[in-house]
Amino acid sequence: xxxxxxxxxxxxxxxxxxxxxxxxxxxxxxxxxxxxxxxxxxxxxxxxxxxxxxxxxxxxxxxxxxxxxxxxxxxxxxxxxxxxxxxxxxxxxxxxxxxxxxxxxxxxxxxxxxxxxxxxxxxxxxxxxxxxxxxxxxxxxxxxxxxxxxxxxxxxxxxxxxxxxxxxxxxxxxxxxxxxxxxxxxxxxxxxxxxxxxxxxxxxxxxxxxxxxxxxxxxxxxxxxxxxxxxxxxxxxxxxxxxxxxxxxxxxxxxxxxxxxxxxxxxxxxxxxxxxxxxxxxxxxxxxxxxxxxxxxxxxxxxxxxxxxxxxxxxxxxxxxxxxxxxxxxxxxxxxxxxxxxxxxxxxxxxxxxxxxxxxxxxxxxxxxxxxxxxxxxxxxxxxxxxxxxxxxxxxxxxxxxxxxxxxxxxxxxxxxxxxxxxxxxxxxxxxxxxx
Numbered sequence: 498x499x500x501x502x503x504x505x506x507x508x509x510x511x512x513x514x515x516x517x518x519x520x521x522x523x524x525x526x527x528x529x530x531x532x533x534x535x536x537x538x539x540x541x542x543x544x545x546x547x548x549x550x551x552x553x554x555x556x557x558x559x560x561x562x563x564x565x566x567x568x569x570x571x572x573x574x575x576x577x578x579x580x581x582x583x584x585x586x587x588x589x590x591x592x593x594x595x596x597x598x599x600x601x602x603x604x605x606x607x608x609x610x611x612x613x614x615x616x617x618x619x620x621x622x623x624x625x626x627x628x629x630x631x632x633x634x635x636x637x638x639x640x641x642x643x644x645x646x647x648x649x650x651x652x653x654x655x656x657x658x659x660x661x662x663x664x665x666x667x668x669x670x671x672x673x674x675x676x677x678x679x680x681x682x683x684x685x686x687x688x689x690x691x692x693x694x695x696x697x698x699x700x701x702x703x704x705x706x707x708x709x710x711x712x713x714x715x716x717x718x719x720x721x722x723x724x725x726x727x728x729x730x731x732x733x734x735x736x737x738x739x740x741x742x743x744x745x746x747x748x749x750x751x752x753x754x755x756x757x758x759x760x761x762x763x764x765x766x767x768x769x770x771x772x773x774x775x776x777x778x779x780x781x782x783x784x785x786x787x788x789x790x791x792x793x794x795x796x797x798x799x800x801x802x803x804x805x806x807x808x809x810x811x812x813x814x815x816x817x818x819x820x821x822x823x824x825x826x827x828x829x830x831x832x833x834x835x836x837x838x839x840x841x842x843x844x845x846x847x848x849x850x851x852x853x854x855x856x857x858x859x860x861x862x863x864x865x866x867x868x869x870x871x872x873x874x875x876x877x878x879x880x881x882x883x884x885x886x887x888x889x890x891x892x893x894x895x896x897x898x899x900x901x902x903x904x905x906x907x908x909x910x911x912x913x914x915x916x917x918x919x920x921x922x923x924x925x926x927x928x929x930x931x932x933x
Contacts, residue, residue: 571696571729572641578622580920581778583927585648585692586762586859586882587753590738593701594694594861595723596784596878597709598687598913599716601655610659611932613715614649617691618926620711621647621704630707643697643729645704649927650690650782650915659931663772668781668886669916675898677909684786684911687719692782692880696729722786722911724861724878737813737821740862741875742794742906744806745813747858748821749848762857764884775930778919780882783856783890786863786911791873794906805902807844815844841902847893854892856881876907886914 576584605613620630625645629636656665671686691708695701701723709718726738740746751758766777794802799810807825808815815825816838825844829837838845849855858881865874883889898904921927 572643572700573627574644574696575626575642576644576646578625578647579923582763583648583779583917583920584625585646585694586780586857586917587758588644588646588694589734589753590726590859591644591646591694592696592726592729593698593723594692594725594878595701595705595721596880597691597693597705597721598652598719599689599691599709599712600719601658601688601716602714605658605715607659607932609715610655610928611926613712614928614932615926616711617649617708618921618928620707621649621927622923624704624707630711633707635703638699638703641697641700643695643700645693645695645700647704647708648690648692648694648917650692650917651928651931652686652688652690652913652915655688656916656931659928660775661772664775664931666773666776666781666916669914672783672886672894672912672914673891675894675909677898677904677907678912679908679910680912681910684720684722686913687915689716690782690784690913690915698725720911722784722863722878724863726861738860738862740860740877741789741791741864741873742802742806743810745808745810745821746860746877748808748813749855751855751857758857760884761855761889762882762884775933776916776918777930780884780917781886781890782915782917783879783881783883783886784911784913784915785879785909787877787879788874788908788910789876790906790908791875792871797906804839805842805906807838807842816842839902841900843897843901843903846896846899846901849892849896851892854889856883856889856893876910882917 576588578584601610623630624639625642625647627640627642629639633639651659651669653665653669656669689712691705693701693704693708695704705721727736737745737748751761762780764776764779764781767774797805803809803816808821813821814823817826817829818824825838825848827836827838827845827848831837858879860880861878863876863878867874881890918928918930921929
């Protein structure tokens with residue numbers, strides 16, 4: 498166990514120590530003043546006072562630089578952590594996200610999983626509400642949550658260790674092989690997923706580090722993927738994101754807070770007793786890392802790009818419409834009889850006449866370091882939520898794999914599926930329905 502973190506008593510001791518230490522600027526021998534005491538002895542009181550003012554900002558401990566007059570400060574905004582469902586799904590997507598997948602250590606049994614989830618829940622609840630994690634070595638970084646959310650997902654091995662194989666939903670496991678896939682282990686699978694999202698990248702980075710530290714005795718990092726959208730306030734609220742191909746990405750999405758969204762996303766209670774009843778109020782999550790060949794996409798003219806996508810690039814309207822959310826007319830033809838929305842277009846392949854074959858998308862762009870003379874190493878961290886992967890996600894993915902012309906410029910290189918448990922009450926922990 499990590500010192501002071503593996504057991505409840507250790508966490509209480511750490512909390513007592515942190516609570517006993519006065520905050521900077523409120524008097525008392527905190528760590529900063531003890532360190533500065535050495536500076537006083539070595540260089541005199543005046544130099545130490547100057548260093549203290551620099552470290553704390555103004556004389557009252559406030560930030561050294563104030564926001565410009567009239568500037569909107571979004572950093573203090575928070576999203577509720579406790580509730581029937583986990584945050585970070587129906588939440589309005591934040592500008593930045595990190596997806597952190599971990600593998601359980603061999604000795605991490607049911608009791609260890611319970612302790613780990615209690616620790617993670619406790620720190621996640623604090624961080625999302627602008628409170629430092631217990632034993633946080635950089636507590637000042639927690640003061641700006643910027644709508645931070647932390648969402649937990651379970652892989653099949655964690656569920657099996659926690660509650661036995663019968664508790665594993667039939668869809669929880671690697672997706673079937675698709676001919677378009679070129680999957681790499683470095684981006685695939687995992688026992689525990691932490692989706693950490695906020696409108697500020699510092700909040701995401703700090704929370705990611707704190708939670709990764711929490712798990713060191715129980716699990717090791719398998720992969721980490723980070724992504725971004727437009728910065729908060731750069732576009733009107735409700736604007737559909739664009740991927741790095743310039744496409745409007747995710748037009749057809751159920752609206753959170755509606756009965757339609759609830760049906761698409763949340764796992765309903767099974768009839769009678771069921772070993773998977775622990776997932777009621779939760780959902781499933783598919784994460785696919787999709788490499789996008791921007792260098793070859795550059796060679797395609799605008800008309801060609803719109804034929805591939807099935808939508809106008811200007812505003813995302815289908816090729817048979819004028820506005821983004823116009824319903825596409827797949828029966829419409831050109832003057833010489835060709836479909837206006839090609840059969841091979843991404844729009845056509847993604848759409849089904851079966852209302853049950855729908856998902857809720859919440860994806861992020863990524864931009865890496867190119868190698869081998871390439872200009873770009875970019876793509877999409879595709880994330881979708883649905884009540885049932887087999888019934889909702891797989892039919893769509895099969896159609897895309899069969900004929901979607903966009904596959905000429907995209908390659909899935911990572912894939913993982915997780916069960917997202919329901920939320921929890923204050924005093925509980927995420928995953929307690931599985932471990933009950």
